[in-house]
Each structure stands twice: as C-alpha cells, then as structure tokens.
Amino acid sequence: MKNLIYILIFLMTSVGFSQDYKQDSTQIKHFYNTSLLNGKSYEWLTHLTKNIGGRLSGSANAQKAVEWGQKELEKLGLNKVWLQPVMVPHWERGEKEEAFIIAKKGRISVAICALGGSVATKKGGVTAQVIEVQSVKEVEALGEKVRGKIVFYNRPMQADLIKTGHAYGGAVGQRYNGARVAGKYGAVGAIVRSMNLRLDDYPHTGVMSYGDTPDAQKIPTAAISTLAANKLSEQLKLNPDTRFYFKQHCETLPDAPSFNVIGELTGSTFPDEYIVVGGHLDSWDLAEGAQDDGAGIVQSMEVLRLFKTEGYRPKRSIRVVLFMNEENGSMGGKEYAKVALERKENHIVALESDAGGFTPRGFGFTSNDANYAQILTWKPLFEPYLIHVFARGGGGADIGPLKNDNNVLFGLQPDSQRYFDYHHTAIDNLEAVSKRELELGAATMASMLYLFDKYGIK
Amino acid sequence: MKNLIYILIFLMTSVGFSQDYKQDSTQIKHFYNTSLLNGKSYEWLTHLTKNIGGRLSGSANAQKAVEWGQKELEKLGLNKVWLQPVMVPHWERGEKEEAFIIAKKGRISVAICALGGSVATKKGGVTAQVIEVQSVKEVEALGEKVRGKIVFYNRPMQADLIKTGHAYGGAVGQRYNGARVAGKYGAVGAIVRSMNLRLDDYPHTGVMSYGDTPDAQKIPTAAISTLAANKLSEQLKLNPDTRFYFKQHCETLPDAPSFNVIGELTGSTFPDEYIVVGGHLDSWDLAEGAQDDGAGIVQSMEVLRLFKTEGYRPKRSIRVVLFMNEENGSMGGKEYAKVALERKENHIVALESDAGGFTPRGFGFTSNDANYAQILTWKPLFEPYLIHVFARGGGGADIGPLKNDNNVLFGLQPDSQRYFDYHHTAIDNLEAVSKRELELGAATMASMLYLFDKYGIK
Numbered sequence: 001m002k003n004l005i006y007i008l009i010f011l012m013t014s015v016g017f018s019q020d021y022k023q024d025s026t027q028i029k030h031f032y033n034t035s036l037l038n039g040k041s042y043e044w045l046t047h048l049t050k051n052i053g054g055r056l057s058g059s060a061n062a063q064k065a066v067e068w069g070q071k072e073l074e075k076l077g078l079n080k081v082w083l084q085p086v087m088v089p090h091w092e093r094g095e096k097e098e099a100f101i102i103a104k105k106g107r108i109s110v111a112i113c114a115l116g117g118s119v120a121t122k123k124g125g126v127t128a129q130v131i132e133v134q135s136v137k138e139v140e141a142l143g144e145k146v147r148g149k150i151v152f153y154n155r156p157m158q159a160d161l162i163k164t165g166h167a168y169g170g171a172v173g174q175r176y177n178g179a180r181v182a183g184k185y186g187a188v189g190a191i192v193r194s195m196n197l198r199l200d201d202y203p204h205t206g207v208m209s210y211g212d213t214p215d216a217q218k219i220p221t222a223a224i225s226t227l228a229a230n231k232l233s234e235q236l237k238l239n240p241d242t243r244f245y246f247k248q249h250c251e252t253l254p255d256a257p258s259f260n261v262i263g264e265l266t267g268s269t270f271p272d273e274y275i276v277v278g279g280h281l282d283s284w285d286l287a288e289g290a291q292d293d294g295a296g297i298v299q300s301m302e303v304l305r306l307f308k309t310e311g312y313r314p315k316r317s318i319r320v321v322l323f324m325n326e327e328n329g330s331m332g333g334k335e336y337a338k339v340a341l342e343r344k345e346n347h348i349v350a351l352e353s354d355a356g357g358f359t360p361r362g363f364g365f366t367s368n369d370a371n372y373a374q375i376l377t378w379k380p381l382f383e384p385y386l387i388h389v390f391a392r393g394g395g396g397a398d399i400g401p402l403k404n405d406n407n408v409l410f411g412l413q414p415d416s417q418r419y420f421d422y423h424h425t426a427i428d429n430l431e432a433v434s435k436r437e438l439e440l441g442a443a444t445m446a447s448m449l450y451l452f453d454k455y456g457i458k
Numbered sequence: 459m460k461n462l463i464y465i466l467i468f469l470m471t472s473v474g475f476s477q478d479y480k481q482d483s484t485q486i487k488h489f490y491n492t493s494l495l496n497g498k499s500y501e502w503l504t505h506l507t508k509n510i511g512g513r514l515s516g517s518a519n520a521q522k523a524v525e526w527g528q529k530e531l532e533k534l535g536l537n538k539v540w541l542q543p544v545m546v547p548h549w550e551r552g553e554k555e556e557a558f559i560i561a562k563k564g565r566i567s568v569a570i571c572a573l574g575g576s577v578a579t580k581k582g583g584v585t586a587q588v589i590e591v592q593s594v595k596e597v598e599a600l601g602e603k604v605r606g607k608i609v610f611y612n613r614p615m616q617a618d619l620i621k622t623g624h625a626y627g628g629a630v631g632q633r634y635n636g637a638r639v640a641g642k643y644g645a646v647g648a649i650v651r652s653m654n655l656r657l658d659d660y661p662h663t664g665v666m667s668y669g670d671t672p673d674a675q676k677i678p679t680a681a682i683s684t685l686a687a688n689k690l691s692e693q694l695k696l697n698p699d700t701r702f703y704f705k706q707h708c709e710t711l712p713d714a715p716s717f718n719v720i721g722e723l724t725g726s727t728f729p730d731e732y733i734v735v736g737g738h739l740d741s742w743d744l745a746e747g748a749q750d751d752g753a754g755i756v757q758s759m760e761v762l763r764l765f766k767t768e769g770y771r772p773k774r775s776i777r778v779v780l781f782m783n784e785e786n787g788s789m790g791g792k793e794y795a796k797v798a799l800e801r802k803e804n805h806i807v808a809l810e811s812d813a814g815g816f817t818p819r820g821f822g823f824t825s826n827d828a829n830y831a832q833i834l835t836w837k838p839l840f841e842p843y844l845i846h847v848f849a850r851g852g853g854g855a856d857i858g859p860l861k862n863d864n865n866v867l868f869g870l871q872p873d874s875q876r877y878f879d880y881h882h883t884a885i886d887n888l889e890a891v892s893k894r895e896l897e898l899g900a901a902t903m904a905s906m907l908y909l910f911d912k913y914g915i916k
Binding site: 032033036159160162163164385386388389418434436437 | 620655843844875876
C-alpha cells in the first residue's frame with residue numbers, strides 16, 4: 001500500500017505537473033538564494049529598530065516609521081507608493097511604573113508595566129489587599145467580594161500546548177477583560193500575570209479594554225512579570241492580608257492622524273486582481289518592536305524587492321501594506337479593507353506576517369476547499385526548504401477585514417517556541433532576531449505569493 | 459488522484475494500526491506533557507553549564523562532569539550505572555591568544571583562538587606576510603609560494619544551504635587540514651575563517667589534525683572571527699604585503715584517563731537487545747558547552763527519566779551513554795563500540811543528540827530499507843508535535859562505530875539555523891538554550907525510542 005502511495009505522489013509531482021513544477025522549483029530556489037545571500041530584510045530591520053525604535057500608534061516614532069517606509073518603498077521602483085490616512089488611538093505610558101508587595105518583612109519591589117489603554121492610578125498610587133484569581137469567570141463568581149481590592153489574575157499560559165499561540169489564546173482573556181470585570185464589582189486595580197511561558201523579570205504589555213465602562217469607574221491595570229507573579233502568590237499564601245502598591249502615569253489622548261504605507265507592483269495580465277502582503281508598522285513602546293512586528297514589515301517589503309530583483313513581473317497586482325495600529329485598535333487594517341470595498345477592488349489573496357521572524361515552518365490558510373486543494377499541490381515545492389505546515393485556519397488581525405467567500409487569507413507560521421519570550425516586552429530588540437531565520441521567512445512568503453500570482457485562485 | 463491518496467493514508471493510519479496507534483499516541487502525549495510541564499533537562503543543563511562549565515577532555519572539569527553524570531543517573535533508579543574507562547587526548551589552550559594585523563596605519567587587534575590540537579607559537583609569536591586562499595586545494599597548487607608566510611583560509615560557509623550542517627561540511631576541511639597542508643610547503647602559520655554564518659567577533663575553535671607531520675614541522679593554527687577575517691581580507695586588498703602577528707600558548711599533554719558514563723534500564727522481554735541514547739559530555743573550553751553538547755547530554759538523561767516517571771518498563775535494554783571526548787578524538791565512542799563487540803552485545807538501535815537543543819524538526823536515519831519503511835509508518839504519530847523530517851542518512855560521531863548491517867543509527871535533527879552562531883565559541887552558554895525547545899527535543903527522542911523498544915527492528 002505504501003509503495004502505491006509513493007507511485008501516486010511521484011506521478012503527481014513529476015509527470016502531471018512536470019513543466020510547471022520545474023519552472024516553479026527554479027524560481028523558488030532563486031527567491032531563497034537571493035534572500036539568504038543578498039537579502040535586504042535584516043538591513044531594513046536594523047534601521048527600523050535601532051534608528052527609529054518603538055513606535056506606538058500616535059507617537060512621533062510611528063510617524064518616523066511611516067516616512068521611512070514610504071521612502072524605502074519608493075526606492076524599489078514599484079508602480080505606485082502612497083500613504084493611506086487613518087485615525088488611530090493615542091495612548092501614552094508616561095513615566096515608568098513602580099510597584100511593590102507590602103510583606104510582613106518589608107517592601108518587595110516588583111516589575112510591572114501598564115497595559116495598553118489603562119488609566120493611570122491616582123497621584124499617590126493604589127494600595128490595597130490582593131485577591132488572587134485564575135480567571136475572569138472566577139471574578140464574576142466572587143462578585144462584591146473583590147470590592148476595594150486589587151484583583152490579581154494569575155493563570156499561567158499552558159506550557160504543554162505545542163503551538164504557543166494556542167497557549168496565548170487560552171490566557172489572554174485575563175489581560176483584555178480583567179480590569180473591566182474586576183472594576184464592575186468595585187475592585188480598585190487589576191494586576192495580570194504576563195503572557196509568558198518562561199520565568200523571568202520582564203513584564204509583557206498588551207492591549208486591554210474597558211468595554212462601555214464609564215470613565216469614572218475605570219480602574220488601572222498592569223502586567224506583572226512571571227517571577228514577580230510567583231513571588232506575590234507565595235506572599236499571599238504566607239499571609240492572605242498581604243497588600244500591594246502600584247503607581248502608573250499613562251493616559252489616553254485624542255485620536256491621532258496616521259497612515260498605512262502602501263506600495264504596488266501592478267499586474268501585467270490581471271491588474272484588477274489584488275494580492276496583499278503585509279505586517280504592522282506600529283509596535284509597543286517598551287522596546288524596538290523587532291519580532292513584533294518589525295520582522296513582518298521587512299519580510300513583506302522584501303517580497304516585493306525579491307520580485308523586482310528576480311525580474312519577476314507579476315500577472316496580478318501585488319501590494320505591500322505596512323499597516324498602522326495593529327496593537328491597540330487595528331484601525332489600519334479596517335481602513336484598508338473599507339477603502340478596498342469602496343473602490344470595488346477584488347482582493348483575491350492576502351498574506352500577513354505577524355508571528356515573529358523565527359524559522360518559518362509553514363502557513364495557516366483561511367480558504368474554501370477548492371483553494372486549499374490547490375495549495376496542497378504546491379506543498380512538494382517547499383519540502384527542500386523544510387516548510388511542512390499547511391494548516392487550515394489562520395490569517396491575521398490586519399488582513400482579517402478583507403475576508404470574503406472566495407478569497408484566501410493566510411498567515412506565515414514561524415517556529416513559535418520563543419515568541420512569547422519577547423512579545424510586548426523590553427527585550428523585543430534586534431538582537432532577538434536571527435538574520436537567517438528572518439531571510440528564510442521572506443523567501444517563503446515570496447515563493448507562496450509567486451504561486452498565487454501565477455495560478456490565481458479557484 | 460488526490461482523494462485516493464487521502465483514503466489510503468486514512469486506511470493506513472486509522473484502520474490497519476488503530477489499536478496500537480491509539481496506545482502509542484497516548485504514550486507519546488504523556489512524554490511531551492511531562493517533559494514540558496515537569497521536565498528535568500533544563501535544571502540539569504543549568505548545573506552542568508553554570509556549576510561545572512567548559513569541560514575539555516582531560517581537564518578537571520571533564521572529571522567533575524563525569525562524577526556529576528554518574529551521581530545524577532544513580533538517582534534515577536536505573537538497573538545499573540557504571541563508568542567505562544577510556545584514555546583521551548589532553549590539549550590545553552593556556553593563556554589567551556593575541557593577534558593583530560600590521561597595517562600601514564598601525565596595528566589592528568583582532569579576535570582569534572587556537573584550534574584544538576595546534577602547537578603554540580614560539581615565545582615571541584609569529585609575524586609574517588599573509589597569503590589569502592579559499593581552500594586546501596589552492597595551497598596544494600601554490601606549493602612553495604606559501605613558504606615563510608601565514609596562510610589565511612577565508613572561504614565562508616555557504617549561506618544559501620538550508621541545513622547549516624551542510625554549509626559546515628563544505629567549509630570545515632580548511633580548519634581540519636589547513637595547517638597540515640600549509641606546513642608541508644613551509645608556511646609558518648595558518649589562520650582560518652571561523653565556521654560561522656554570521657558576521658561577529660567570536661572566533662570558533664574546533665579540532666585540527668597534523669596527520670603524520672613530524673613534530674618539528676608542525677605550524678601553529680588559529681581561527682579568526684568572521685568580522686576580523688573580513689578586515690584582514692580588506693587590508694590585503696589595500697596592501698598585499700600586509701603582515702599578521704599572532705601568539706598562542708597551547709600544548710598537547712600526555713593522554714589522560716577518563717570515562718564514558720553509562721546507565722541502563724534492563725529490558726523485561728529482550729534484555730539482550732540494546733538501545734542506546736547519548737550525547738557527549740566533553741565540550742570545548744571557551745564557554746559552558748550548552749548547545750554543544752550539554753543539550754544532548756541532558757536530553758538523553760531525560761529520556762530514561764521519562765521512561766521511569768511514566769512507569770514505562772522497556773522490553774529491551776535501554777542505555778544512556780554520556781560519551782567522553784567527541785570533540786577531539788571520539789575515543790569514548792570508539793571505546794564503547796569496542797567493548798560492546800567484545801561482549802557480543804547486540805545493539806539494535808542508537809540515537810545521538812549532538813546538533814543543539816533547538817526546536818526539534820525530526821531525525822536522520824542510517825538503516826536498511828525494511829527498517830526505514832517501518833519508521834515511516836510512525837510518522838503520523840509525530841505530526842501533532844510538528845516533527846516532520848524523517849530523512850535518510852544521519853547518526854553521529856559517537857554512535858557511528860556501532861554500525862552493523864542490521865541496526866538503526868539515527869540523530870536528532872533540531873532546527874539548524876542558529877547552531878553555528880554558538881558552536882565552539884565563547885557564547886555557547888546556558889542563555890543560548892531555550893528551555894521549551896530543549897524539552898521538546900527530549901520528548902521527541904523518548905517517543906521515538908519508545909516505538910523502537912515496543913516494535914524492535916526488522
């Protein structure tokens with residue numbers, strides 16, 4: 001039975017598609033070779049991280065990143081480069097936060113950072129008894145018992161899940177909804193264990209939401225490092241009356257004007273069919289935004305550069321989009337889709353890279369059965385590059401609004417094991433990114449988009 | 459045709475093997491869960507790197523590592539733990555090396571390190587003109603033209619090869635044979651570009667050989683960092699008469715007594731069939747030997763610990779071997795195989811982990827067709843853990859001597875992209891290893907050995 005399968009696979013790959021297979025395989029090899037030997041992604045990332053740095057929506061650095069992106073795309077000799085205006089939330093952290101556990105033996109300083117969107121504490125900070133919980137649901141059950149207290153959400157990410165994104169998905173509800181729910185029952189603050197699978201002292205920021213909570217009832221919320229979370233939990237076991245102090249200065253300013261940065265290689269045969277590749281240009285403010293998502297930005301730019309360098313003239317129009325504001329609002333992604341709809345642009349394919357610049361393992365596809373079947377016929381082309389994951393489901397926050405019944409949205413899936421070591425922390429810097437791994441990702445993206453451009457969708 | 463394949467695969471995996479498949483899949487899940495949630499590999503690695511450190515054969519640290527390995531294996535409740543004596547080469551680096559380029563504008567200090575096995579320079583160091591070459595073959599062609607000069611081997615590793623081990627294989631001949639061949643034609647020293655795909659300032663040591671060169675004709679040899687190699691090459695382009703100076707103090711002492719450390723879980727049904735899992739306990743001296751090969755050591759120990767923890771009593775005898783002296787002689791591997799042969803022990807399977815503690819991608823197998831066919835039937839069991847590579851060819855330096863016509867030798871293949879960032883350098887420290895990635899590797903090894911233990915070989 002086994003041999004029969006081999007024979008069938010052999011027939012499929014070497015007879016049925018032999019002409020195209022050979023051409024595609026050669027083209028893909030060129031993309032990888034050029035990316036690894038003469039790639040530009042790492043040089044771009046070095047500039048974006050070291051010369052610009054963290055670039056939260058609405059900040060001066062975000063504006064610098066927009067100008068840099070436009071300038072670099074203009075150098076590539078694309079058919080069009082433009083800025084698409086979009087209004088974005090504007091939240092600022094302000095002065096560094098401080099926090100300590102008030103233990104019997106004295107104060108224990110701990111590492112925290114305000115969550116994105118949180119209000120400040122009152123001037124003198126917040127001091128209160130702590131109630132440790134595992135979930136938002138538990139707070140709903142406790143109800144009024146949390147009144148006057150600081151709620152401490154301490155459910156760890158689940159380490160035995162192989163894809164760390166699944167572990168994130170299972171824990172991040174505490175961060176997003178924790179303050180809203182605790183505030184509803186009169187808590188005075190919410191402290192959330194960092195979304196981190198390691199034990200270390202870097203707190204992880206990230207977006208939270210108050211929903212429709214009136215301003216006066218919004219309570220301040222911060223992430224605490226995993227090591228500090230364990231320390232706080234230990235102290236609470238020793239003494240359930242342990243109090244906690246924290247102070248933060250963040251504020252939400254009026255929405256600010258910003259831009260998506262867009263470049264286009266116009267298609268030779270089907271210029272009205274659009275293929276998008278992108279990542280997000282904004283980042284959190286604690287570090288340089290290297291893995292999240294400088295990597296996706298420079299990989300997306302590299303896709304178009306590889307097409308140009310290799311002299312590949314696309315049949316369809318390929319757009320690179322440097323989306324603004326994925327981290328706290330996704331206004332850039334929404335605006336891009338809104339304009340595309342208004343202009344009746346037919347977006348057949350969109351690829352997002354927003355899971356880090358680690359060794360690429362494959363893709364996750366949101367598509368109908370016919371398109372997925374076509375995609376699977378391309379799998380052998382990626383075998384030499386150790387790209388094995390062709391999963392169903394996936395895409396990304398920025399391209400999500402482009403979904404329709406026929407098109408294909410998909411996300412690059414790099415190795416996920418170390419992503420949450422860096423994600424939204426002070427160590428998401430250039431040094432966290434391997435040049436080779438980044439370049440392999442860019443080549444993998446270019447190769448898949450080349451196939452979509454050549455064969456279209458079903 | 460496609461559907462037919464799916465049906466066949468479905469039949470193979472869900473009907474033919476259904477009973478065993480379910481049991482195996484459950485057992486494998488337990489190995490992964492335990493390794494990720496309650497693993498011991500990282501704790502062991504922390505001790506081996508931070509409390510012992512670099513452990514070159516013949517050193518006091520290598521002896522400490524032997525004693526530690528024996529003690530830890532004894533704690534696991536195995537059936538036997540013992541030390542197997544073996545004589546090993548004993549080379550010492552001595553004082554730190556120094557080197558500079560003598561450029562027109564003055565001295566440019568550069569980072570070098572003596573290659574393992576090299577002789578020292580004479581007391582005042584070596585100063586000479588430099589001749590840059592790309593290969594040993596080029597030196598053979600130059601012949602007497604290298605007399606009195608320092609030969610500078612500067613062929614980079616080939617960055618467009620996807621598996622970095624292939625790039626290493628294509629470049630390491632310069633390091634191993636460079637001094638021998640240059641010395642034959644009267645060169646006074648050999649400087650070799652580090653085996654590194656990055657540009658940085660860490661020189662990479664590694665073993666070299668003089669073959670049967672008489673002592674008096676042995677010339678000193680060192681690795682130079684990739685950044686410094688580029689600098690030297692630039693200077694030579696500016697001025698072909700540029701001279702180079704280097705000084706090193708290394709020496710080869712008489713062979714020293716040492717040990718392989720061995721632990722055994724004796725088989726319940728086929729105690730005379732042996733399955734080996736191992737890595738090498740020795741390391742280079744510049745750092746802590748974390749990726750190379752502390753990772754392989756603790757993963758191998760973890761395999762037996764997982765068997766014990768999971769209450770899995772093997773049918774065959776499973777041995778963990780902490781091999782001594784892989785780096786500069788492989789005397790431990792040779793001795794183990796020699797004794798096995800003398801005792802007529804039937805070694806049916808051996809697995810080596812010596813490619814770093816990165817995210818596991820699969821294995822490379824050296825086996826006959828029948829065994830490889832059996833191995834492929836196990837592939838679907840590894841899909842949930844993103845283990846996709848089941849390549850032919852592979853094993854390792856330490857288990858190689860165990861090869862016979864029937865047995866299966868194989869090596870763990872972790873992601874290789876960052877391995878040569880650390881390999882044989884001053885930064886191969888605990889911080890280079892991700893706890894999760896290490897643990898995933900250990901679970902992957904345990905799972906495959908469980909299958910070999912359960913089903914035997916063909």
